[in-house]
Amino acid sequence: MAGIEVTALHKRYPDGTVAVDHVDLSIGDGELFVMLGPSGCGKTTTLRAIAGLERQTTGDIRIGDTLVNDLPPAERDIAMVFQFYALYPHLKTRDNLAFPLRAEGLPKTEVHERVDEAARLMRLGPLLDRRPHRLSGGEQQRVALARALVRRPRAFLMDEPLTNLDAELRADMRTEIKHLQGELGTTMVYVTHDQVEAMSLGHRIAILNKGRVEQIGTPLEVYDRPASLFCAAFIGSPPMNLIEVEVADGKLRSKSGLVLTPPPNLPRDRGLVAGVRPEALEVTEPGAEGSVPARVVSAEWLGDEIIYVVDHDGRRDVRVRMPPTVRFAADAPVGLRHTGGPPPVYDVSTEELVA
Amino acid sequence: MAVSVDEAASTGPVRDRTPRARRFGGRGRSVLEVALLTVLAVVMLFPVLWMIETSIKENRDVYAIPAKFFDFKVTLDHFKDVFFSSGGGRSSLSVSFLNSVVVAGISTVLATVLGVPAAWAYSRFAVKAKKDQLFFILSTRFMPPVVVVIPIFLMYRQLGLIDTKLGLILIYTAFNVPFTIWMMKGFVDEVPAEYEDAAMLDGYTRLQAFRRFTLPLLLPGIAATAVFALIFSWNEFVFAIFLTSGDSVRTAPPAIAGLIGGTTVDWGLVAAASVVFALPVLVFAYLVRKHLIAGVTLGAVRR
Numbered sequence: 001m002a003g004i005e006v007t008a009l010h011k012r013y014p015d016g017t018v019a020v021d022h023v024d025l026s027i028g029d030g031e032l033f034v035m036l037g038p039s040g041c042g043k044t045t046t047l048r049a050i051a052g053l054e055r056q057t058t059g060d061i062r063i064g065d066t067l068v069n070d071l072p073p074a075e076r077d078i079a080m081v082f083q084f085y086a087l088y089p090h091l092k093t094r095d096n097l098a099f100p101l102r103a104e105g106l107p108k109t110e111v112h113e114r115v116d117e118a119a120r121l122m123r124l125g126p127l128l129d130r131r132p133h134r135l136s137g138g139e140q141q142r143v144a145l146a147r148a149l150v151r152r153p154r155a156f157l158m159d160e161p162l163t164n165l166d167a168e169l170r171a172d173m174r175t176e177i178k179h180l181q182g183e184l185g186t187t188m189v190y191v192t193h194d195q196v197e198a199m200s201l202g203h204r205i206a207i208l209n210k211g212r213v214e215q216i217g218t219p220l221e222v223y224d225r226p227a228s229l230f231c232a233a234f235i236g237s238p239p240m241n242l243i244e245v246e247v248a249d250g251k252l253r254s255k256s257g258l259v260l261t262p263p264p265n266l267p268r269d270r271g272l273v274a275g276v277r278p279e280a281l282e283v284t285e286p287g288a289e290g291s292v293p294a295r296v297v298s299a300e301w302l303g304d305e306i307i308y309v310v311d312h313d314g315r316r317d318v319r320v321r322m323p324p325t326v327r328f329a330a331d332a333p334v335g336l337r338h339t340g341g342p343p344p345v346y347d348v349s350t351e352e353l354v355a
Numbered sequence: 356m357a358v359s360v361d362e363a364a365s366t367g368p369v370r371d372r373t374p375r376a377r378r379f380g381g382r383g384r385s386v387l388e389v390a391l392l393t394v395l396a397v398v399m400l401f402p403v404l405w406m407i408e409t410s411i412k413e414n415r416d417v418y419a420i421p422a423k424f425f426d427f428k429v430t431l432d433h434f435k436d437v438f439f440s441s442g443g444g445r446s447s448l449s450v451s452f453l454n455s456v457v458v459a460g461i462s463t464v465l466a467t468v469l470g471v472p473a474a475w476a477y478s479r480f481a482v483k484a485k486k487d488q489l490f491f492i493l494s495t496r497f498m499p500p501v502v503v504v505i506p507i508f509l510m511y512r513q514l515g516l517i518d519t520k521l522g523l524i525l526i527y528t529a530f531n532v533p534f535t536i537w538m539m540k541g542f543v544d545e546v547p548a549e550y551e552d553a554a555m556l557d558g559y560t561r562l563q564a565f566r567r568f569t570l571p572l573l574l575p576g577i578a579a580t581a582v583f584a585l586i587f588s589w590n591e592f593v594f595a596i597f598l599t600s601g602d603s604v605r606t607a608p609p610a611i612a613g614l615i616g617g618t619t620v621d622w623g624l625v626a627a628a629s630v631v632f633a634l635p636v637l638v639f640a641y642l643v644r645k646h647l648i649a650g651v652t653l654g655a656v657r658r
Contacts, residue, residue: 013481014481014483015484051552053552073556074555074556074557074558074559078556079556080553080556082549082552083549084547084549086547086549086550086552088550088553088554088568099557100557103557103558103559104558
């Protein structure tokens with residue numbers, strides 16, 4: 001087991017596209033580290049560089065104490081799980097699991113032992129004598145995970161391993177992966193574009209955009225204080241409301257007068273945007289104390305909660321999360337009130353967190 | 356290209372079960388459809404049938420007026436003449452056939468050996484100006500080959516490649532490589548690159564990973580592509596007739612064409628030679644028909 005240090009990683013393709021732009025990551029030993037971002041943000045390229053499947057243009061990668069820049073993938077002592085499983089189609093499950101061990105040249109008895117152990121861990125008993133095309137997607141992914149396990153690698157690299165599964169199975173597998181990683185204590189780097197996956201799995205999350213790291217933090221840090229407007233818009237479903245505000249008499253006010261609790265040390269000399277979570281707002285009866293007038297545009301009944309979309313400052317996309325007991329009809333005039341603590345505030349032009 | 360026509364025809368019955376077809380005749384195929392298909396079949400197949408008939412008729416019956424369709428004596432003399440000369444020993448036609456086998460075979464193998472790895476590389480690696488390169492490769496097929504016959508002829512004269520089998524092999528390979536690259540790139544794109552990635556993590560080099568995991572999955576595609584390349588080389592006429600003249604070098608198409616043009620034409624021999632010429636490609640295409648269908652439908656399969 002080992003931590004992974006990525007220093008000033010840069011990857012430029014021959015056609016000039018910069019996929020990864022000077023990324024620094026410090027992944028701890030035994031950590032479940034998630035790289036999150038939209039497609040094309042460089043997360044997969046970074047992972048493939050760590051695996052050795054892609055050679056970085058500049059920058060260093062260390063696994064444990066070893067500088068692995070020039071090592072081929074096989075000598076980095078890592079295992080990778082792919083989105084398309086990549087089980088060898090002509091081999092039975094048992095042989096798929098044994099394959100990397102045989103390639104290493106382990107003695108037969110040990111190969112047998114390790115395959116049995118991995119199969120037990122992932123509950124593959126009845127599937128051992130089938131070929132990949134006779135397995136369902138979920139089963140294939142479990143085999144792929146087991147194939148990564150048998151190696152007893154220093155780190156697991158996961159490239160969107162759950163994307164091709166249906167929603168229910170994905171939730172199950174998520175639990176399984178998290179449990180497994182905790183049990184084994186092996187460092188895991190997990191790439192996904194699914195923020196729910198990132199939030200529920202990661203010890204820490206790195207949010208990438210256009211080849212750069214926008215923020216690294218625990219799921220809570222990332223959720224509560226997104227480091228940039230990009231992160232603010234990316235994390236959370238529904239995402240943060242980004243409301244233009246100004247400082248007046250020590251208060252934070254939107255154009256139409258919605259008052260927000262101001263964070264300390266606000267700069268006054270530039271345009272500001274506050275990131276307000278839907279749960280930090282409240283829809284009230286019109287005219288309620290501290291509320292500004294608004295209008296319900298639509299309401300989404302989700303069973304355990306209602307997401308109201310309301311009209312505010314001429315923008316028809318302010319989202320408010322309310323308990324299902326509070327009901328307003330569409331188009332009804334309502335009040336809008338801020339209930340949470342000080343929201344993160346961003347500079348409009350740099351898009352960075354200022355307070 | 357005859358093979359692709361066969362493929363199109365074989366999808367006919369499937370299409371006929373659509374409601375549109377039923378509107379005409381009520382149940383099954385409409386009378387109109389059957390009639391049209393029959394006419395088409397007769398038009399398409401009559402020359403082939405006539406060729407086969409002529410090849411087994413005696414010369415008397417070949418020239419008989421009115422033509423004899425059924426009532427003639429069957430003889431295999433013409434086929435004997437294709438392979439053996441009248442004085443005994445091999446005929447020049449049989450030498451041409453052998454040349455055709457050598458030229459088409461080697462040029463197909465060369466095009467495959469060069470084209471498949473190239474297609475793999477174009478599919479897998481980030482190559483500078485990849486699209487432009489691929490377009491350039493394809494552009495060599497935009498014009499009809501006839502256009503470049505004269506320049507090629509002049510170049511070959513300088514290089515001493517006129518009237519050699521090597522010359523034909525090289526030019527056929529040059530025409531088949533772009534085709535192979537484009538067709539194979541489609542097949543390689545369909546094989547997930549993850550197989551190779553996984554194999555590399557398991558300790559193989561990239562080339563080993565390609566050979567052990569991707570190549571076996573490409574075999575149907577390679578078979579289909581090679582058949583098309585083989586058919587092109589086997590049927591090619593223009594370059595063969597311009598670049599070769601000696602009996603010992605000529606391939607079958609110009610050799611058969613050469614049988615026509617004297618004061619008398621031995622139609623029986625021409626027909627027999629044509630039948631012999633057509634057979635290998637038909638047999639080969641038939642043997643790999645499954646792979647051809649796999650090749651045509653591969654892109655339609657969701658992965």
